[in-house]
Amino acid sequence: MLKNIKSTKRAAPLKKIKTEKELRQLEERYCSFGDTVHYTKHPKFFSNCEGSYLYDEKETPFLDLQMWYSAVNFGYKNTRLSHAAHHQLDTLPQVASQYLHREKVELATMIAKDAEKKWGTKGRVHFNVGGSQAVEDSLKLVRNFSKGKSLMFAFEGGYHGRTLGATSITSSYRYRRRYGHFGDRAQFIEFPYYFRSCACRNFSKPVTPCTNKYSKCYGLKGMSKEEYGSYCVQKFARLFESEYNGIWDPKTRQCEYAAFYVEPILGTGGYVIPPKNFFKELKKVLDEHGILMVVDEIQMGVFRTGKMWAIEHFGVKPDVLVFGKAITNGLNPLSGIWAKEEMINSTIFPPGSTHSTFSSNPMGTAVALETMKMLEEEDYETSVAEKGKYFLEGLKTLKKKHKIIGEVDGLGLALRAEICKEDSYTPDKAMMDWISDEGMKGNILVNGKKYGLVLDVGGYYKNAITFAPSLDISYEEIDLGIRLLDELLRRAEKK
Numbered sequence: 001m002l003k004n005i006k007s008t009k010r011a012a013p014l015k016k017i018k019t020e021k022e023l024r025q026l027e028e029r030y031c032s033f034g035d036t037v038h039y040t041k042h043p044k045f046f047s048n049c050e051g052s053y054l055y056d057e058k059e060t061p062f063l064d065l066q067m068w069y070s071a072v073n074f075g076y077k078n079t080r081l082s083h084a085a086h087h088q089l090d091t092l093p094q095v096a097s098q099y100l101h102r103e104k105v106e107l108a109t110m111i112a113k114d115a116e117k118k119w120g121t122k123g124r125v126h127f128n129v130g131g132s133q134a135v136e137d138s139l140k141l142v143r144n145f146s147k148g149k150s151l152m153f154a155f156e157g158g159y160h161g162r163t164l165g166a167t168s169i170t171s172s173y174r175y176r177r178r179y180g181h182f183g184d185r186a187q188f189i190e191f192p193y194y195f196r197s198c199a200c201r202n203f204s205k206p207v208t209p210c211t212n213k214y215s216k217c218y219g220l221k222g223m224s225k226e227e228y229g230s231y232c233v234q235k236f237a238r239l240f241e242s243e244y245n246g247i248w249d250p251k252t253r254q255c256e257y258a259a260f261y262v263e264p265i266l267g268t269g270g271y272v273i274p275p276k277n278f279f280k281e282l283k284k285v286l287d288e289h290g291i292l293m294v295v296d297e298i299q300m301g302v303f304r305t306g307k308m309w310a311i312e313h314f315g316v317k318p319d320v321l322v323f324g325k326a327i328t329n330g331l332n333p334l335s336g337i338w339a340k341e342e343m344i345n346s347t348i349f350p351p352g353s354t355h356s357t358f359s360s361n362p363m364g365t366a367v368a369l370e371t372m373k374m375l376e377e378e379d380y381e382t383s384v385a386e387k388g389k390y391f392l393e394g395l396k397t398l399k400k401k402h403k404i405i406g407e408v409d410g411l412g413l414a415l416r417a418e419i420c421k422e423d424s425y426t427p428d429k430a431m432m433d434w435i436s437d438e439g440m441k442g443n444i445l446v447n448g449k450k451y452g453l454v455l456d457v458g459g460y461y462k463n464a465i466t467f468a469p470s471l472d473i474s475y476e477e478i479d480l481g482i483r484l485l486d487e488l489l490r491r492a493e494k495k
């Protein structure tokens with residue numbers, strides 16, 4: 001009998017596995033391209049992953065230095081977090097959000113208690129699925145609290161997602177251009193991007209007006225990074241000097257804008273790290289004018305910079321904080337917001353204020369809860385700071401060796417390198433694209449073994465490598481990453 005069952009199984013027709021060529025033809029014909037970002041003509045197929053590596057069909061390891069845009073902070077197939085997902089799958093994988101489950105409540109408690117400990121502010125946590133949806137929810141929360149004000153400030157270079165509301169506070173017009181009028185488009189304020197300001201350039205003769213295409217010149221030559229940070233805040237504060245700047249009614253002391261949406265470090269904008277004093281000074285201006293600060297931690301949160309929330313480096317208390325991505329290590333997605341009690345209590349923000357079928361889904365909350373427990377038990381604050389320093393040293397060595405690197409910088413394991421022309425300054429997007437495509441070929445020989453390198457590209461001129469390696473990356477893997485980059489830069493300079 002058993003034998004029969006076995007033989008029946010064997011007799012089942014083998015599933016025909018499609019070749020890569022066939023899959024590409026099907027993609028070309030049946031997949032929308034609108035839901036993705038195809039940077040290259042032929043995006044690579046991957047079939048496996050582990051730790052810091054993605055693998056193609058030939059099992060070539062590709063060292064990933066971007067980890068799904070900083071969603072997989074704890075490595076692919078992280079044993080502990082995958083186990084939490086498997087466990088939830090076997091117990092309560094599905095339940096509607098109108099009911100409760102233990103993981104949701106415990107997770108919200110951990111996040112809210114952590115915030116209360118750090119900022120002395122009581123608050124609550126609200127869940128959704130993707131980062132953009134959480135940004136949408138935060139917009140509703142802010143509009144509701146500020147009695148219907150619908151305008152926001154946000155940064156030049158800021159990115160908050162691509163749903164309609166999130167697009168309206170994201171700086172790139174490119175993302176709005178085809179979708180009509182955005183009446184609630186944010187007012188975009190300069191982010192202190194020191195490397196591209198004339199403050200940091202040692203021009204032999206200051207020129208007015210500035211003729212340098214890639215920097216802003218306000219006669220700031222020789223300003224330190226911190227002075228430049230203060231300068232940017234003062235420029236913003238000038239908007240409140242008189243009613244004729246268009247945003248402030250001095251008679252009622254009312255601002256037309258409800259909140260300032262900030263990324264502590266620009267993510268898609270190129271991992272630009274502001275001076276230490278910047279947010280403190282900015283928050284002072286916001287508090288003086290009754291404007292909320294919403295901190296978007298979707299990309300920089302969950303220890304990317306060596307702290308749970310990147311804003312902790314800058315000594316300010318957020319009014320609202322938005323998170324997503326790495327809270328579940330890129331497994332079943334979960335996002336959310338933490339907000340101070342007066343904004344989010346059940347009287348002011350009652351049931352149904354926002355809702356999505358999958359908002360506090362049990363798979364996501366279970367993995368996120370395990371992430372939070374892991375972060376309590378392990379000292380990522382120290383390890384990320386140390387590995388980040390080591391990685392940055394490697395990048396500095398590369399910068400000395402290769403003129404086409406303009407600037408390198410980093411905070412924890414959020415690091416950047418700008419690819420430029422031979423003058424180490426003029427952005428070179430074409431070269432950046434070439435380098436990232438070359439890394440995708442998977443043909444760099446190290447100790448007789450072939451490797452590929454996965455890089456993400458961002459920044460104002462799309463010439464910045466934005467490094468977001470696994471926070472569990474080993475020192476040997478950092479060395480390997482620097483070696484692979486060195487080889488790509490050598491090939492780039494030779495071509």
Ligand SMILES: Cc1ncc(COP(=O)(O)O)c(C=O)c1O
Pocket residue numbers: 069130131132133135159160161162263267268296297298299300324325
């Ligand atoms: C800072 C920031 N906010 C919001 C988002 C949007 O999140 P999602 O892509 O999950 O919708 C992103 C995505 O990269 C982000 O980096």
